Amino acid sequence: MPELPEVETVARDLARLVGGATICTGRILRTANLSTPDPETFTRAIAGRRIEGVRRRAKWVLVDLEGGLILMVHLRMTGQLVVLPATSTPDPYVRAELQLSDQRVIRFRDVRAFGRLALVARREDGSPSRSLDPSGEAALGDHGPEPLEATFTASRFASDLKGRRGRLKSLLLDQRFIAGLGNIYVDEALWRARLHPLATAAALRAAEAERLHHAIVSLLREAVAARGSSIDDYTGPDGDGEMQERLAVYQRGGAPCMRCGTTIRRVTLGGRGTHYCPRCQPLPRGRRAAGSVGDLKKSSTLRRGPRWSESLEEGSLGATATERAAARRRAVRSGGAR
Ligand SMILES: [Zn+2]
Structure with missing residues (x-):
């Protein structure tokens, strides 16, 4: 499961790849992955908003949107955020997607589907609210200190x-x-x-x-x-x-x-x-x-099975260019012949 360093990497990559881009439309393909609001409100509220930045709090990716909204994403076990050309074909594990005005798409892909998305308001202190009401309770208010902040002495x-x-x-x-x-x-x-x-x-x-x-x-x-x-x-x-x-x-x-x-x-x-x-x-x-x-x-000293992406063949369904490249790098590192 991704932890602080992995989620920080996702946030930094996304900030670089899609910071400043505008979302034309957003849709939820598996409603159980959306905590709040309902899918119709989500689609209506996210359309036309510019991505102002992407940051991390605890194990959450926070996508700051124009107009005081935050898209919160928790990857849980197998969630991935990928940025692809809009023409690429989605695979069965895509649970939500955001079409950008520059012919790209951000896909939330999650094989085991435990990941969570939420579209909420940004509170006055910049933290996410629990709902679209900016005066609402803080969504992550019960979380402890951030270990990489200077205040964690x-x-x-x-x-x-x-x-x-x-x-x-x-x-x-x-x-x-x-x-x-x-x-x-x-x-x-x-x-x-x-x-x-x-x-x-x-x-x-x-x-x-x-x-x-x-x-x-x-x-x-x-x-x-x-x-x-x-x-x-x-x-x-x-x-x-x-x-x-x-x-x-x-x-x-x-x-x-x-x-x-x-x-x-x-x-x-x-x-x-x-x-x-x-x-x-x-x-x-x-x-x-x-x-x-x-x-x-x-407990057994054996590792679990291979990552599912390690079993991907070139061009197989669901593999993105990044995954195929990563699978190749892993195969080279481990001396595999794939
Ligand atoms: Zn030792």
Whole structure:
């Protein structure tokens, strides 16, 4: 699932590709993907609006439209935003499309269809409202701080951790505590900070909290610079990311730790695959641990199947030029003969 670096990449690509363009018409092909308003109101309200810019908040892409509206997009599992010539043929996974006045089209493509779109008003402070009423409640008001903003300091993070008795991993996944992190970057940040996923958040020592803050910020900066991790179905509007090649533990269960050589463990914690080095990230003793090794269920070290886009043949239905190019690059990288 795309996390902060991937969503940031999508927003930056889109800003460059379609910033300043005008939307002639917009239509929703699968109504279940639209949270608000109804499809007729959506089509009426979006027509003729210029795209002023594209930005990110948490894991949402926010497309700022002329006249105080925001198109919100959450990619969830398999969502993709692609910009194509208007003449290209849509495939069965396109859930919504925006025709631009310059003969291009923005398509929201989503194989598993868990993604979400919403057309809402921009509130006075620039944040999205929950509806087309700009004085409405903030749509993302319950989200935690943005880890790449200057206000996310080590001391603020340390004080936020105080009083949180839960497991470190679950807390970092909670969007109300910190925005934008998901399974990939939480596992990676914990490895970098040498902290066990079951450590009690509130019991971290000052130096550990500072290490974790530094790990989160530096990891996310690096991942944004690398255009995110192209794992499963993620690809940016302007091509794949490369961070997947630099991940130390995520999907490396059974492989040697890059720091100490110990075998990376893959376990299931709260239903989520969790990867860590048992030597670099020891379970703390006593009350400093929010659980025991018994809570970690052994899990297969096997990767899931190939990305569906890896099985695409040249010219196959649904593949965009970007995907075909990305599939070719991956095949070359992995030494495949495709
Ligand atoms: Zn290690």
